[in-house]
Amino acid sequence: MAKKKVIAVVFGGRSVEHDVSVLTGLQFLEALDPGKYEGLPVYIDPLGQWWTGDALANRKQYPIDTSANKNLTQLTLDLATPANGQPRFFAFQKGLMGEKRTEITFDLIVPAIHGSNGEDGTLQGLLEFASIPFSGCRPLGAAATMDKVFTKRNVRTSGINVLPELVLSRPPQGTFLNPETIEANLKATFDGDPYPLIVKPCNLGSSVGVGKADNMDSLIAALMAAFRLDYEVIIEPFVTNLTEYNVAVRRDADGGIVSSAIERPLRNAELLDFKNKYLAGGIPGGPKLDTGPSEGMASLNRTLNPDELSNEQEHFIRSSAETVFDMLSLAGSVRVDFLANSETGEVWLNEVNTIPGSFAYFLWEAAAKPLSFLALTETIISEGFELSARRLGATDTKSGGATIFA
């Protein structure tokens, strides 16, 4: 029997979505085929330190005090891949004779970090540089979709319906937001009375830092909250009678692009903020991490394959999601989010998540051609190996005729 491939799933991270990422990472590990793969949990704590250990698999351990936990081993990723091409971590353990370095080899990294420093192309770029195979989007697609404005401007060129937006940068230190300038900007961007508006950080997912503004005062307050999280903030008209629709997209084995079931997240509050999105039905301040099977994005109350969508709406959602996937050369299981006005029926593409919560497995399991999470991890892993191999193959100097020292 062939040796099992070691799949290092990297989760946690220096991101506001750290906790959700822990769930996504653990779920991926649990859905690995034990006959083929060996999962290696790799946890990045909020300080940016990397750890591994069996204790990471247990949700009850979180939040983990990494420095005090004796069952965890600190890791460093070796960026100078050895000649045999086998990527590895170094682990350091204190012994009687001082610190001892051990090697933990692996075959592929699965980034399961949401938001900054993981979903945004930085980790992907690092891995490509080090010739380490990894799954999901390559740096370009990951970076492009993380910037909401960049995504919108791009998809607009292919005729996909998106909301108009106004982008503001954080005012220089020592200065304040000027209501008059903002007023003028609003007039230039939006027709008529601009309010109500919605304010969100440019480079974050998961609805963190999203706020609604009904007038200039609340707009300034929302802007200040958002600027705490990001340098750039995007202002869009607030969609009345808002209904959201999400769909996941991936490339199947034949190279075609396929879309999953469509979901309509259910919610009570007018606005989907982080707490509503991830803790729906839970007690505020209550434990976020349970041991149950349904958690994170998977436990968010939702209607799958909602029947109110017209054929045109469904076609718009599916075709624009597939277009974005193709246009930005995305990979893995990508979730594309849409906004709709349930009265007028208008639908807009909102954002693209290249590492969605729970890898959006519940959308694939409910798809017209259902795909179990087990099969999804398999496709994500084999695609990762293939994409990385494709790039690694082209980096030999001789193949490009660029040899100088013959």
Add this chain to the structure above:
Amino acid sequence: MTQHSNWHSDISGSGDASYIWLHGWGYNRKGFERIAALFQKDGTNTLYDLPGFGDTPMLPEGANTEEYAVALAEQLSDNKPHVIIGHSYGARVAVQLASKYPQKVKAIILISGAGLPRRRSIAFKIKAFSLKVLGRLARISDSLFCTTYRDAYIARFGSSDYKNAGPLRGTLISAVNENLAGTARQIKCPTLLLYGTNDVDTPPEIGRRYEQLIAVSRFTELKGYDHHDILTRGAYQCEALIKSFLKDVEND
């Protein structure tokens, strides 16, 4: 003989292949919902409530696993071979069925299967023996002097399963004291044994001994899972192992 009543069940999926799911003690058919959902495309899944659990009426008081298996065989009247998946107590019934009615069973899959006595330390045995004596004394005292020591004893030392067993207490006691080693030896069908490394109720050691006893068997340990979350968190890993096992069974 017991009256022939239908066991309550949920049926999902369709197809010729038949998967019979037998839940563990204290569970009901719902315990398998998550994992059985992963087999909908593969065949017809019948998730039973075992007698005395969920919505299925009890067998006569004190019924043992063999009687459960006899009653189950009546449910499977079609005489075609089924794949039986049992968790914990359900695995005991699966073992009994496979040895008594080989023609009804294509393969059995025991998830955290019980049925073999645990290996215990001397210290544990001494403690268990002392407690047993104490329990007997309490009962004698109660009958002689109208005391209520027995209730206090159960409240203090009884397991939660024992306390919650109600009219099924006799069935539970017979299960706890039973040793299926001899029965397991008679099993001819292919058997898959799945155990979580963190299982303290039915540790992997039991699975390893089953592997020795059953002629055609495959034992796999699932790292990081316990007696219960192997069915939820571990659903996909079980799915993978069960499917590759059944594929091998087909190809043999």
